[in-house]
Amino acid sequence: MTTQELTEQIFKKKSFLCVGLDADLDKMPTYLLSEKNPVFSFNKAIIDATHEFCVAYKPNIAFYEALGVDGWKALKKTIEYLHHEYPEIYTIADAKRGDIGNTSRMYAKAFFEDLGFDSITVAPYMGKDSVEPFLEFTNKHTILLALTSNEGAFDFQTLKTDDEELYKKVIKTSQKWNNSENLMYVVGATKAEYLAEIRKIIPENFLLVPGVGAQGGNLEEVCKYGMTKNVGLLVNSSRKIIYASDSSNFAEIAGAKAEAMQRQMATELEKL
Amino acid sequence: MTTQELTEQIFKKKSFLCVGLDADLDKMPTYLLSEKNPVFSFNKAIIDATHEFCVAYKPNIAFYEALGVDGWKALKKTIEYLHHEYPEIYTIADAKRGDIGNTSRMYAKAFFEDLGFDSITVAPYMGKDSVEPFLEFTNKHTILLALTSNEGAFDFQTLKTDDEELYKKVIKTSQKWNNSENLMYVVGATKAEYLAEIRKIIPENFLLVPGVGAQGGNLEEVCKYGMTKNVGLLVNSSRKIIYASDSSNFAEIAGAKAEAMQRQMATELEKL
Numbered sequence: 001m002t003t004q005e006l007t008e009q010i011f012k013k014k015s016f017l018c019v020g021l022d023a024d025l026d027k028m029p030t031y032l033l034s035e036k037n038p039v040f041s042f043n044k045a046i047i048d049a050t051h052e053f054c055v056a057y058k059p060n061i062a063f064y065e066a067l068g069v070d071g072w073k074a075l076k077k078t079i080e081y082l083h084h085e086y087p088e089i090y091t092i093a094d095a096k097r098g099d100i101g102n103t104s105r106m107y108a109k110a111f112f113e114d115l116g117f118d119s120i121t122v123a124p125y126m127g128k129d130s131v132e133p134f135l136e137f138t139n140k141h142t143i144l145l146a147l148t149s150n151e152g153a154f155d156f157q158t159l160k161t162d163d164e165e166l167y168k169k170v171i172k173t174s175q176k177w178n179n180s181e182n183l184m185y186v187v188g189a190t191k192a193e194y195l196a197e198i199r200k201i202i203p204e205n206f207l208l209v210p211g212v213g214a215q216g217g218n219l220e221e222v223c224k225y226g227m228t229k230n231v232g233l234l235v236n237s238s239r240k241i242i243y244a245s246d247s248s249n250f251a252e253i254a255g256a257k258a259e260a261m262q263r264q265m266a267t268e269l270e271k272l
Numbered sequence: 273m274t275t276q277e278l279t280e281q282i283f284k285k286k287s288f289l290c291v292g293l294d295a296d297l298d299k300m301p302t303y304l305l306s307e308k309n310p311v312f313s314f315n316k317a318i319i320d321a322t323h324e325f326c327v328a329y330k331p332n333i334a335f336y337e338a339l340g341v342d343g344w345k346a347l348k349k350t351i352e353y354l355h356h357e358y359p360e361i362y363t364i365a366d367a368k369r370g371d372i373g374n375t376s377r378m379y380a381k382a383f384f385e386d387l388g389f390d391s392i393t394v395a396p397y398m399g400k401d402s403v404e405p406f407l408e409f410t411n412k413h414t415i416l417l418a419l420t421s422n423e424g425a426f427d428f429q430t431l432k433t434d435d436e437e438l439y440k441k442v443i444k445t446s447q448k449w450n451n452s453e454n455l456m457y458v459v460g461a462t463k464a465e466y467l468a469e470i471r472k473i474i475p476e477n478f479l480l481v482p483g484v485g486a487q488g489g490n491l492e493e494v495c496k497y498g499m500t501k502n503v504g505l506l507v508n509s510s511r512k513i514i515y516a517s518d519s520s521n522f523a524e525i526a527g528a529k530a531e532a533m534q535r536q537m538a539t540e541l542e543k544l
Contacts, residue, residue, distance in 0.1 A: 022375075062371060062378035068348065068386050072341045096371050098395060099334060100422040100487075103294075106334035114340050123370060125397045125417055127424020145397055150372040152399020155445055159433040166428065166438065173427055215372075 001118045002139070003206065006090050009055045010231050014266040018056035018092065018208070019258060020238025021046065023063045023074065027243045029250050039067065039074035044081060046242050049255035051086050053262035056234055058092040058208075079115050090234075091118045092208065096145065098123040104133040112137045119143050121186060121208070124170045128177050135179040141206070142183055146171050146198070149188025149211030167194075171201050184208055187226070189217020189235065195225035206232050212261075213240030219261070223268040231269070237261060273362050273390045274411070275478065281327045281360055282503050286538040290328035290364065290480070291530060292510025293318065295335045295346065299515045301522050311339065311346035316353060318514050321527035323358050325534035328506055330364040330480075351387050362506075363390045364480065368417065370395040376405040384409045391415050393458060393480070396442045400449050407451040413478070414455055418443050418470065421460025421483030439466075443473050456480055459498070461489020461507065467497035478504050484533075485512030491533070495540040503541070509533060 010016045023039040032038040047057065059078060064071035082089055093111040097120065098104065104122075111120045112134075119141035122131055134142040147157055147167040157167040164172075174183055187198055189211035198207070207226055211217035212235050219235060226233055241261070245253040282288045295311040304310040319329065331350060336343035354361055365383040369392065370376065376394075383392045384406075391413035394403055406414040419429050419439040429439040436444075446455055459470055461483035470479070479498055483489035484507050491507060498505055513533070517525040 024378075060371070060375055060378075062369070062375045062382070065382040066378040066386065068382070069341055069344045072344050076340065094371075096395070096398075097334070097368065099332070099366075099368050100420070103332055103334045106296075106332075106338040110334070110337040110340070114338065123368070123395045123397050125395050125428060126368075126420050126422060127427030127429070129422050129424040131424075148372070148398050150398060150401050152401040152403075155399030156397060156438065156442065157399070159438065159441065161431040161433055161438070166431065166433070169431065170428065 001090050006055065006206070007230050009088055009090070013052070013055055013262070014269055015053055015055055015262040016231050016233050016235055016265055017054040017258060017261050018058050018234045018236040019046070019050050019054045019241055020094070020210070020236050021057055021059040021078065021242065022238045023059070027246065029246045029248060031248065037074055037077065039064070039071065040077045043074070043078045045251035046254050047082065047086070049251040050241065050258040051089060053255070053258040056090040056092055057082060058094045058236055060094040060238070076115060079117065083116060092143065093117040093120040096121050096123050098126050098130045100126065101129045101133055104130050108134045108137060112140050119184065121145065124174065131174065132178050135177060135182055138179055138182060140182065143208050144170065144174055144183055144185050146185040147187045147191050147194055149190045149215050149217065153188065153191065168197070168201060171198065175202065186210065188215070189222050190215055192218060192221035192225055195222065199226060199228070204228060204230070204232065206234060208234045208236060210236040213237040219264055220268070227268065227272070229272060235265070278327065278362050278478070279502050281362070285325070285327055285534070286541055287325055287327055287534040288503055288505050288507055288537055289326040289530060289533050290330050290506045290508040291318070291322050291326045291513055292366070292482070292508050293329055293331040293350065293514065294510045295331070299518065301518045301520060303520065309346055309349065311336070311343065312349045315346070315350045317523035318526050319354065319358070321523040322513065322530040323361060325527070325530040328362040328364055329354060330366045330508055332510070333365055333367040348387060351389065355388060364415065365389040365392040368393050368395050370398050370402045372398065373401045373405055376402050380406045380409060384412050391456065393417065396446065403446065404450050407449060407454055410451055410454060412454065415480050416442065416446055416455055416457050418457040419459050419463050419466055421462045421487050421489065425460065425463065440469070440473060443470065447474065458482065461491070461494050462487055464490060464493035464497055467494065471498060471500070476500060476502070476504065478506060480506045480508060482508040485509040491536055492540065499540065499544070501544060507537070
């Protein structure tokens with residue numbers, strides 16, 4: 001999906017919500033566990049109940065890997081279901097990969113070709129040749145970690161390098177890489193006050209913003225500092241939507257939570 | 273496996289060789305492709321032919337993920353084979369993971385519990401709370417990327433932060449984290465001249481050194497600057513051993529390559 005198509009979906013649905021599909025067997029309604037494929041059953045119910053209110057889904061790959069072969073099967077089934085039932089929805093593999101060139105190429109193949117994701121999150125520590133194999137897929141997006149939502153972001157990302165903080169250096173340097181027009185960046189909602197600075201460097205690129213919800217970020221602030229005239233934001237919520245309830249009507253409640261966020265987003269979009 | 277047990281194996285085998293199991297169907301002997309599980313057949317043949325000469329195996333997870341569900345099955349079968357046939361061998365999941373706390377916990381579960389690896393490589397960009405969930409497994413090692421073997425290492429890792437290069441900051445800061453005694457570090461063989469500086473900060477920790485072989489690093493230099501009285505090195509070679517030949521006697525030739533490296537290592541160990 002191109003950036004333009006994603007933007008069109010955002011304006012059409014009045015939503016820039018991304019729902020995180022963090023499939024955790026310990027948090028799902030227990031009655032699902034006796035099903036043949038509990039993770040897929042859970043995801044399907046969540047997707048069916050929330051798809052009207054969001055433009056993207058983001059399975060966090062760790063949760064699937066923790067389930068081994070069954071987890072990979074559930075991931076594949078989930079992405080196939082999305083492609084088949086809701087092809088207008090943008091998909092993000094939250095994988096935070098990054099390795100030397102020939103290895104990053106393998107990860108790109110895994111997530112872009114075999115699973116058919118529209119995008120993947122990538123860690124920048126290993127530099128240009130670890131990221132460019134992802135950027136070679138010019139019909140896909142590569143979402144580089146810039147300033148993450150967690151406390152540990154202050155360990156290295158905000159260190160002052162020669163002339164500016166590391167996360168700024170990451171953004172500026174990556175803008176010079178091949179096919180950098182396909183870059184998006186992860187910036188945590190918990191760091192909303194940094195968004196104004198970031199927008200000076202990348203006025204147009206999409207940002208994937210986790211941390212609204214369970215981690216305490218504020219949607220209004222994110223929009224105030226981060227929104228562009230083409231929106232330029234995908235705001236993710238995982239636990240606060242998908243685990244809002246563990247009762248038999250969990251999907252309905254997740255849908256209501258997603259709808260509430262969509263309404264807030266519609267209000268923000270009216271300000272454009 | 274404890275650090276001490278690993279060290280004992282190194283002295284016993286006169287080898288600190290780690291063989292990288294980068295299972296690439298494009299590079300394997302073509303006759304294997306018609307087998308039911310070509311990746312496992314390849315790995316088994318390589319392991320049987322090289323195990324005498326190495327102390328560790330390091331499957332690079334990207335190569336397995338690129339094969340989807342079949343890849344995960346082959347990875348599981350490979351690690352089970354190692355545990356069963358050669359329990360004295362140390363195992364490294366070369367995964368370069370790292371995410372917010374609850375997600376890193378899932379990756380730790382996947383690689384330490386479900387697959388039973390002795391260690392995993394982890395990227396430091398997201399800081400303390402992204403790494404400590406791995407360190408909580410006190411009977412395992414967490415191998416943090418410090419200075420990697422690729423060209424892109426110079427994009428961010430060697431940037432001067434307040435007072436020193438980022439990779440040094442990563443090493444120093446991580447030494448203050450919980451259970452830091454279980455940390456090892458990745459330092460590329462192509463950056464051997466940096467090892468003397470690194471040894472000033474961490475005189476004892478094990479280093480996982482990729483980049484000897486196909487990437488051009490030099491074993492003698494790595495040992496000169498990086499070896500401690502307890503060795504403290506695992507030197508990895510992947511392509512140069514496992515893809516030395518694609519003929520029907522590929523395993524035998526891989527064994528000979530591994531033996532040649534073991535002999536060089538024995539010479540280096542005599543200098544201790």
